[in-house]
Amino acid sequence: MRQSAAAIAIATAASTLLVATYLALGGTSYHASHVADPCAPRAWTSPNGVEQTLQQIALSTADGAGCALGVSREDVVLALASRDDLHHLASSHHLSNATVEDAVRAGLLRAVDDADDAGAIGGTLAGSLRFAAEHLPIGVVLAVLQGASSILGV
Amino acid sequence: MSARGRTVLLGIAIAVTLADSSVVTLALPDILRHYDVSITTVAWVLTVYNLVLAAAAVPAARLSRRNPVRVCATGLVVFAGASLACAFAPSFAVLLAGRGVQALGGAAVVSAALALLFDVSASEARAAHVWASAGILGAALGPAAGGLLTQFAGWEAIFLVQPPLLLASVAALWRFRRTTPAAVDAGRPHLAANLALLFASAALSAALFLLVILLVNGWNLDPATAGIVVTLIPAAAIVSSRISPRIGAPAVRAVTGLILVAGGLAALGLLPHAGWRWTIAPQVLVGAGLGLTVAALTEQALRGRSPQAVHGGWTIASRHGGIVLGLLLLTPLFSAQLMKNETDAKRAGTAILLDSHISPLEKIGAAQDVLRTIDHSGERLPDVRKPLEKRFDGANGAEYRRVSATLQDQLERAVTSAFGPPFLLAATLALIGVAVIAVGRRSATL
Numbered sequence: 101m102r103q104s105a106a107a108i109a110i111a112t113a114a115s116t117l118l119v120a121t122y123l124a125l126g127g128t129s130y131h132a133s134h135v136a137d138p139c140a141p142r143a144w145t146s147p148n149g150v151e152q153t154l155q156q157i158a159l160s161t162a163d164g165a166g167c168a169l170g171v172s173r174e175d176v177v178l179a180l181a182s183r184d185d186l187h188h189l190a191s192s193h194h195l196s197n198a199t200v201e202d203a204v205r206a207g208l209l210r211a212v213d214d215a216d217d218a219g220a221i222g223g224t225l226a227g228s229l230r231f232a233a234e235h236l237p238i239g240v241v242l243a244v245l246q247g248a249s250s251i252l253g254v
Numbered sequence: 255m256s257a258r259g260r261t262v263l264l265g266i267a268i269a270v271t272l273a274d275s276s277v278v279t280l281a282l283p284d285i286l287r288h289y290d291v292s293i294t295t296v297a298w299v300l301t302v303y304n305l306v307l308a309a310a311a312v313p314a315a316r317l318s319r320r321n322p323v324r325v326c327a328t329g330l331v332v333f334a335g336a337s338l339a340c341a342f343a344p345s346f347a348v349l350l351a352g353r354g355v356q357a358l359g360g361a362a363v364v365s366a367a368l369a370l371l372f373d374v375s376a377s378e379a380r381a382a383h384v385w386a387s388a389g390i391l392g393a394a395l396g397p398a399a400g401g402l403l404t405q406f407a408g409w410e411a412i413f414l415v416q417p418p419l420l421l422a423s424v425a426a427l428w429r430f431r432r433t434t435p436a437a438v439d440a441g442r443p444h445l446a447a448n449l450a451l452l453f454a455s456a457a458l459s460a461a462l463f464l465l466v467i468l469l470v471n472g473w474n475l476d477p478a479t480a481g482i483v484v485t486l487i488p489a490a491a492i493v494s495s496r497i498s499p500r501i502g503a504p505a506v507r508a509v510t511g512l513i514l515v516a517g518g519l520a521a522l523g524l525l526p527h528a529g530w531r532w533t534i535a536p537q538v539l540v541g542a543g544l545g546l547t548v549a550a551l552t553e554q555a556l557r558g559r560s561p562q563a564v565h566g567g568w569t570i571a572s573r574h575g576g577i578v579l580g581l582l583l584l585t586p587l588f589s590a591q592l593m594k595n596e597t598d599a600k601r602a603g604t605a606i607l608l609d610s611h612i613s614p615l616e617k618i619g620a621a622q623d624v625l626r627t628i629d630h631s632g633e634r635l636p637d638v639r640k641p642l643e644k645r646f647d648g649a650n651g652a653e654y655r656r657v658s659a660t661l662q663d664q665l666e667r668a669v670t671s672a673f674g675p676p677f678l679l680a681a682t683l684a685l686i687g688v689a690v691i692a693v694g695r696r697s698a699t700l
Contacts, residue, residue: 103500103501103502104501104502104503104506107501107502107506107507107510108506108509108510108513110510111510111511111513111514111517111543112513112517114514114517114539115513115514115516115517115518115520115521115539116517118517118518118521118535118536118539119517119520119521119524122521122524122525122526122532123524125526125527126526126527127521127524127525127526136605136608136609155617159608159617172601172605173605173608174601174602174604174605174608175601177604177608177621178600178601178604178621178622178625181622181625
């Protein structure tokens with residue numbers, strides 16, 4: 101009887117010790133890295149050259165669109181790869197394609213305004229980007245956001 | 255042939271047939287690629303075998319009461335033939351059919367072998383011990399053997415090595431003389447012992463199945479190395495089964511073992527870091543628990559019950575029914591968790607890149623290269639350092655190195671943590687087994 105109780109006690113102690121050790125070493129500590137709040141204001145750095153400016157505008161657009169749609173900037177960046185990815189973002193968040201496309205266009209307009217206000221882009225480029233955001237098909241807008249500056253001839 | 259020789263050959267037959275419940279675990283990724291099926295579909299290679307074995311065990315045991323020699327011989331030949339069919343299966347459907355027929359043959363072999371072992375040893379307790387130990391050894395060594403064969407000879411080799419072993423076991427039946435009369439009525443199965451066995455097997459199936467998937471798909475170990483790593487479980491089981499008789503009554507051994515299994519599985523669910531070394535201590539606990547529990551519960555289920563073959567059939571039904579329960583409960587949980595963590599890791603990875611000091615010009619392109627690598631990695635852990643390596647020598651090289659290391663760490667931790675909830679659920683199944691034994695003892699059935 102004593103031997104039986106000892107066996108169960110040893111098994112319980114060994115199990116508890118191992119589980120406690122793994123817990124102490126961070127066994128449940130995995131959490132995905134912090135994802136930034138897209139609605140938080142971000143400082144406009146001084147990009148060097150037109151293409152870097154476009155990339156910064158793309159990131160700022162993602163912030164604006166993400167804030168408007170209630171999704172992360174990262175999700176929007178991943179969706180900027182193509183029109184299909186953008187529509188996948190819409191369906192996965194139960195939004196219409198038009199809502200997401202409009203948010204991207206609005207985000208781009210806001211980003212261009214910010215860049216223009218900061219003196220980071222000239223009037224011609226700002227005008228071209230505003231025209232793209234308001235009038236061109238979403239596929240072209242995405243190409244611009246991916247840094248395809250040649251489309252605009254700049 | 256000597257009694258010892260017959261015992262060894264029958265033990266090999268039992269070990270081979272029961273190893274089949276887990277032997278293809280490490281071959282699943284290769285089978286998946288060979289037949290171009292999904293991971294949920296390929297899991298049926300394991301499920302079908304265990305399901306059919308669980309369903310056929312008791313009928314096969316009843317059949318073997320009258321003439322176990324004939325039933326065993328038929329089972330061996332059927333199993334060997336079905337193994338060849340699996341090795342050369344032209345389609346996934348044929349492979350599954352072959353697995354089902356293998357299980358039918360396996361049910362006949364395992365059930366009849368118990369009756370034959372009783373004839374050989376003239377001791378119910380010894381027959382039950384040999385029978386249970388051979389089964390545990392086979393089931394526990396299965397993944398390792400399957401991993402080595404898959405790595406060095408291809409997954410088909412698993413099914414090609416079985417027929418010679420089984421046909422050699424037919425020699426054990428040569429001029430076999432029965433010494434015990436056929437019993438008339440089997441009576442009721444031992445409810446508590448069989449139910450506890452079911453939960454113990456469900457938990458143990460998790461230990462082997464999930465651990466192997468974690469090692470191969472999660473941490474990119476090759477099948478042979480993974481096979482060697484999981485050999486710790488049978489090694490610990492052998493050691494603990496040696497000291498098992500000193501511990502006390504079967505119920506105490508079973509409870510002790512299940513607590514160890516639960517502890518080991520919980521620790522696997524709480525791994526602090528990725529890497530096979532962290533699985534050593536949990537595997538030792540699981541293996542030690544395995545060695546104590548399954549044999550104790552099997553012996554208890556058979557003790558004082560006649561004919562043993564029929565009650566042995568019930569234990570096989572419980573064990574393999576438990577494996578099916580484990581696979582059906584844990585696989586969807588694990589798949590859903592993996593998908594969720596992968597999405598989180600992708601988002602987190604993108605955040606790391608976007609927040610890095612890499613030039614804005616390159617950030618989006620790099621993020622999309624990384625995501626493409628993750629998407630194309632299939633069921634295996636992607637190496638996200640690869641798409642960034644070409645940028646290591648550029649102006650932002652140091653930052654790319656830091657980012658790629660952080661990204662890889664994120665992914666490894668995401669994958670490892672995806673296995674947490676299924677392992678913890680498996681630990682709970684083991685504790686349910688403890689509760690069943692406690693209730694059984696209170697009602698004096700165990």
